Amino acid sequence: MAKVRIPTPLRKLTNNEELVEVNAASVGEVFKELQSRFPGIQERLLDESGAVRRFVNVYVNEEDIRFLQNQETPIQPTDEISIIPAIAGG
């Protein structure tokens, strides 16, 4: 099963679980599965139109999904998905 790394601000919703295993074929399905197991998590990640929120970055095996196929990006059972807030710096 694919693994999802849960960022600190969302762990209250996952009973402090850092790593969650999901059975999903795409990034969009990952969000749906997370929502069914941890109600409320989807609205933190997606806006009203269903798009990934402006300050949420999602990575599949370290690649930003905006360089892949966004929520249509296919997921393999060995994949690792990270959800990370945008951060500043330089």
Place this chain on the structure above:
Amino acid sequence: MEKQVGFMKALKCRECAREYPLAATHVCEFDFGPLEVVYDYARIGASLSREKIMARPPTMWRYRELLPIAHEPTVGFQVGYTPLVKANRLAKKLGLRELWIKNDTVNYPTLSFKDRVVSVALSRARELGFTTVACASTGNLANSVAANAASAGLKSYVFIPADLEQGKVINSLVYGANVIGIRGHYDEVNRLCAEIAGKFGWAFVNVNMRPYYAEGSKSMGFEIMEQLGWQIPQHTVVCMASGSLLTKIHKSYQEFSKLGLVNEASYKVHGAQATGCSPISTAQKAGLDFFKPVKPNTIAKSLAIGTPADGFYALKVMKETGASSDDVTDDEIREGIRLLAECEGIFAETAGGVTVGVAKKLVASGKIPVNDSVVLCITGHGLKTLDAVVGHVGRPREIRPSLREFEALLDAEAKSAITV
């Protein structure tokens, strides 16, 4: 959580306005929006005046009420108040009447504007009880965290892309910091650091300390206004990596206006990027209010952030102030570095070449009218990015220690000057 909070009131989400306590935390739990410090402007207004500021030592801390620490600073007392240089020769070259260089190439102690943000972040980190500090960096921030942590007796970890300029790597190692080179570009370093920050109890200056850290950049704008005789320049040109500096210069102008320290005036804060990493300027030119992430490829490594965290807000500021933005190629960046050096005797790093190059374009296209006042924010020293200009600034002409050879050299040059 300490009770005394200085002139701060809370942290607040820029997206949904939910408030949070003044802890080491940087994103809203509900929408991941960035948290920003809320100040008690009524109390600040009662405490701060031009006279009071002018009576204080010439450092960034003369604006202490508007910087997010609860007590007196404990890190970086000497930072800031860098020269604002009237750049008459460069002005003439660009065709401008009034041009100023805010010269942070000589900021103390690590020769970039990052000492401003780091002294705030580390002072605040100490107030919150941290003993280890860290950052993800394109180089300048790493240098500053390493140096300021060393002088404050804090342990530091700095994470940088492994392919950075040698000058920037050595400038972190020498202070005894733990320097970790990541085989990837900055956005990957940042992603890793977000994960590390969630796991270790460190003060990551640009992650969990970001609301405090970012405010330090305002001091550059405060100084510009004071040094101009308590005025806001009509145009400010700022380089953009994450876009944070541009938004904070804007905020500094707004705060001084609000507090009556300067007269309200209209101004534009223009953004400069390198063509090889221009997500923000590309969006601005297309009239979009969101950007598309890119994979950076530019000699301006300090600006090589393909997923700029404050890109959205930088676009908003440029839109609100009616400002423009543009980007320049690697060759134009080198030309900008030389132009500034040859006209003003200031050697800037690649990011400074970006700012000069873009200013030149904005003047040429009429987006900066020639009779307006203009300030260029030059953010870091050229000795840090020698790799980018090696082979592009000529070579010394070698002769034996003989007067005859030197005269022959001058003769040959005089002749070639005539034939040219």
